[in-house]
Amino acid sequence: QVQLVESGGGLVQAGGSLRLSCAASGRDFSISTMGWYRQAPGKQRELVAGITSGGSTNYADSVKGRFTISRDNAKNTGSLQMNKLKPEDTDIYYCNFRNNYSDYWGQGIQVTVSS
Numbered sequence: 001q002v003q004l005v006e007s008g009g010g011l012v013q014a015g016g017s018l019r020l021s022c023a024a025s026g027r028d029f030s031i032s033t034m035g036w037y038r039q040a041p042g043k044q045r046e047l048v049a050g051i052t053s054g055g056s057t058n059y060a061d062s063v064k065g066r067f068t069i070s071r072d073n074a075k076n077t078g079s080l081q082m083n084k085l086k087p088e089d090t091d092i093y094y095c096n097f098r099n100n101y102s103d104y105w106g107q108g109i110q111v112t113v114s115s
Contacts, residue, residue: 002026002104006095009109012085016113020080022095022106030073032099036080038091038111045094049080063089085113 008020020036031053039045049059049069057069066085071078078095090113095106 004095004097004104004106006093006106006109009093009111011112011114014085014087014113014115016085017081017083018085018111020082020093020095020109020111022078024076024078024095024097024104029076029097029104032097032102034069034071034078035096035098036069036078037094037096038089039094039108040091048093051078082111085111087113087115089113 003025005023006020008018010018012018033050033052035050036048037045038048047060048063049057049067051057051069051071053073059067066083068081089111091111092108093111094108097104
């Protein structure tokens, strides 16, 4: 059974940092693209950062220079280091692994940034 579990969310003051982690199990995700998405109530889920199996990364303009995505293919894990957090980063964050044949999501984790 495939499972993606996020951890590391919580409440932080503006300017602070959090590190989200995603642990995937149930299959080999080393050839899948990994992404972190976020979604606020009533809004569409948006891509925050993505990383290919080869390590190429892309970021939403709003987080460039503040967030860093990484992954460990051998361990089927991924992370999102979030620095200089802003109140507008408050959302539920989701981990995603996808390729041409499959698309898996974590259950989501709350990140709240207080002003």
